[in-house]
Amino acid sequence: MRTGAAAQHHGYYHEAVRYDTDDELLAVAVPFLLGGAEAGEPTFVVLGERTGGLVRSALPADTPVEFLPGGDLYSRPAAAIRSYRELLAELVAAGAGQVRIIGEVPPASFRATWDWWARYEAAINHAYDDFPLWSMCAYDTRITPPEVLADVARTHPRFATADGRHVPSPTWTPPTEYLRRCPRVVPDPLLARPPVIELTDPTAAEARAAVHKADQGQLPIDDVEDLVVAVSEIVTNALRHGRPPVRLCVWAGDDRIVATVSDGGDGPDDPFCGLLPASDGAPGGLGLWITYQSCNHVTWQRDDGGFTLRLTAGHAYAG
Known part of the structure; x- marks a missing residue:
């Protein structure tokens, strides 16, 4: 059974809270959380340390609200979607008629990596619509x-x-329309240098070897191996589904390795590609979904020259 503002709503009831003071945040969050607790609904807080502490202090000590670590859930957009969908499916299977969540993406994401978190905020309108979720x-x-x-x-x-x-947002844009727009991508200054490796029409094995060659021990081995898998998947996708030539460039910095894979095609048709696993067998969908969960930042650009994906392992450029 749905309650509160979402009482007559089917699927995902998605809201934003813009607040100018801590008191304004609490004026929205506390009634929202208490309402969920009083209705016996699974109710969660996924805020940062400071804001989560404010909300915890404002709630009665025995309020049945669960606090989840935001840093763990909001590590990468595709991983966050996967984790939330698993949680929601489990709660609904246990009989939940509505789930309430208030969360926030880390403020550090507002800079150079905002493009893929903006895509996350758009995509979840579709990704969570299978569930009776009300989130802020x-x-x-x-x-x-x-x-x-x-x-x-x-x-x-x-x-x-x-x-x-x-209140309705006057500039609300349906997710399929929003996601088809070419995102604003902040240039990584590392790419102003010549790449350490540049290959044309590489095999997947050559692509994997290129990442290993660029690794000078600056990253944990798990990060390097994740990038190896991602580059292999994207090169394979470009060779199979793109238009030649396929170009792989790799740069190595003190705290990151960046690879770009480009081809002369238009890129995937599915606007949710990468953020959700392809449900209809769309070309390259699984590979891009794996990539979004393997890298610390993924961007894409489409122009007259074709389609380019930029993959970052290590510390993504913060801007």
């Missing part, structure tokens, strides 16, 4: 850049306000 995504306007707030308004159908209203 909190954004502190004191630290959130204007361009991020503009994307928040496009990717959230509505806003929850401190005075108890739930």
